[in-house]
Amino acid sequence: MGNNLIEDVFPCYLKNSSMLRALVLRSNNFSRPVACLDPNATWPMLQIVDIASNNFTGKIPKISAWKAMMDTENRAQFEFLCFRHLYYQDSIILTSKGRNMELVKILTIFTSIDFSCNNLEGPVPKELGGLRSLYVLNLLHNALTGQIPPSLANLTQLESLDLSRNKLTGEIPVQLAAGLIFLSVLNLSFNQFVGPIPMIKQFATFSEASYAGNKGLCGFPLKAKCTHAKPISPPTFKESPSNSENVIDWNFISVELGFVFGFGIVIWSFMFLKRWRIWYSRHIDDILFRIFPQLYLRKKISLKMNAQKSREEALVIVYEK
Template identity: 65%
Template sequence: MVLDVRRNQLTGYIYDSFSVKCSLQTLNLNGNLLGGVVPKSLGDCKYLEVLDLGNNKIKDAFPCNLRKISSLHVLILRSNKFYGSIDCGGPNDTWPMLQIIDLASNNFTGWLPRKSLYAWKAMMDAGQSQFEYLQFRILHFSEIDYQDVITVTGKGLNMELVKILTLFTSIDLSCNNLDGPIPEELGALKSLLFLNLSHNALTGHIPPILGNLTQLESLDLSSNKLTGDIPMQFADSLTFLAVLNLSFNQLVGPIPFFKQFATFSEASYEGNEGLCGNPLSKNCALVPKSPPPTFQETHSNSGEIHLNFISVELGFIFGFGIVIGPLMFWKRWSTWYFKHVDDILIRIFPQLNLGIKYRRRRASINQGWRH
C-alpha cells in the first residue's frame, strides 16, 4: 500500500509494470535521480492518494492518464522536465479530491485548465469542518498508523508536512511558461490557502473574483505580464493574507493600503512603474493621467503655428499684389481686364447689357474731348 523511497540516489526509470490490481495508496519517489516518463500502468492504481515524483529528471508530457484516479489528494511533479499543456481536455471530472498540486519548475506551456478547476471539489468547500489527516491503518495491526510526509512551498518557505491535514490546500504552478489570462474559475476554490502562479507569462487583469478566496494566506503572482489595477476588494476580503507578492508586472493605479494590505512592504509591489500610494514613495495625487509635453515640444509646436500664420499672410499679400498691382499702374492691363469682366457679367446678367454699352459710350466721348 505504501512505497516511500524519497531522498535517495535512485537512478534509472520507473518501470511500466504496475498491476491491474494495484493497491498502492502512497507512491513517494521525491528527491532521486529517476528519468524516463510516467508509466502508463500507474493509472491502474485506483486507490492512489499521494503521488510525489518531485525533484527527479523525468521528461514527459502532463500525465493525463492519471486523471481517472478519483481518490488522488496530492500530486507533486515539481522540478522535473515535464512539458506541454496541463489541460487534458474532455469531461471535467478530474481529481475531485485533489487538495495539493505542485507543478512548479518545469516547462509547462499554454493556458490554465478552466474545466479542471471546477472539478477540484475539495478546494471549494470553505466551510469544511472535519479535522483529519491522510493516513491509513495497516490491516490486523490497528495500533500501527502510517502518515504521509511531503514537502510543499508556501509563504516563501519550504515546509515539510509530517501530517497532511485534509484541510490544507495549495496550488503551485510557478516557474513554468504558462500564458493567457488568470481564469476566473479560480475564484470558486474558496478553501484555497496557498496560490503561486509566479514566474510565468500570464497576461490580462487580476480577476476581482479572486477576492472570494477568503481563506487565502499566501498569494504570489510576481514576474508575469499582468496589467490593470489591484482590485480594491482584495483588502476587504483577503483578511488572512500573510504573504503577498505582485512584483514585476505591469500593474497601474493606487495600492489598496488598508486592513491586511497595510502590512505589506514595498517589496510586494516593486517593478510596477504604474503603481502609486503607500507603501511606495510615489504619490497618486502627483501622478498625471497623461504626461505633459516637454519644454522643447511646446516651443517647437508654437513655432510651427507661428510659421503657419506667417506663410498664410505672405501668400495673401503676394497674390493680392499680383492681381491689384497691374490694375492700378498698367493702363492696357486694366482696360483689358475690365472689358473681359463686363463680357462675363453680360453673359450672366443680360439686363446689364444697356448700362454697360452706355458707360462705354460715355468713356469714348470723354476720351475724344481730351484729344
C-alpha cells in the same frame, strides 16, 4: 514524483484517480500544455497540486470542480463521510508563503496550488475564485497577462498569494484587498500594475517588496506618490454631494440645541423656584418609595430610632440639671 529528471507530458490519465489527494511533479522536465486539467477533471479529494519548476506551456486550466478545494462546509462534511485518517502519511516539500516547507503530516484542511516557474500564459482564470477553501496560490514566474480577476476575492481562507514576475496589467482590484482578510504573504512584484495601492485591511500591512517592480503603481508603501488619484482606502463616512460643502446639518444642531435648552430650564427651576424644588422632591420620593419600599422602611425606622435617642438624651440632661 518531484525533484527528478522526468521528461514527459502531464500524466492526464491520473485525472481518473478519484482517491488522489496530493500530486507533486515539481522540479522535473515536464512540458507541453496541461490541457486535461479542465472542469471535467473532478478529482474530488485532491488537496495539493504542485507542478512548479517545469516547462509547462499554454493557459492555466479553468479549474472549477475540485470539491476538496471548494466550499469549506461541504468539504468538511465530505471528509467526515469518506476519510478514515486525519493525515497523509508521507513527507513532501512545498513552497508556501515564500519559503520551502517540508510537510511530514498533512492536515486534511491544507489545500495548495503551485503552478510557479513554468511558461504558462494567458489570463488568470476567474474560475479559481470558486476554490473557496484554498490556502496557498502560487503562480510566480510565468507569462500570465491580463488583469487580476476580482473573483479571487472569494478565496477568503487564502493565506499566501504570489503572482509576481508575470505580465499582469491593470489596477489591483479593491475587492481583492477587502476580501482576503487572512492573507499573511502577498507578492505582486515585477508586473505591469498601475494606479494606487488599495490601503484596505491586510494590503495596508505589506512591505514595499510586495509591490516592487511595477512602475505604474503608487502610494504607500512605495515611494511614488499618487498625483492624479488619491490612494484607495476604506470609506469612513458617507460621502456628501459635491455642492454641499457649506450646507449646515440642521438635524445635529437641533438635537444639541434642544438638549442644552431643556437642561438649562431644569437647572434654572431648581435654583430660583422654591415650589418647584419642593414638588420635585416630594414626587421623586414617592416614585422611589414605590420602586424601593424596603430602603424607605429602613430609613423610616432609622429616623425613629434617632428621634427616640435624642429624646432620651434630652431627659438625661434635664435630670442632671
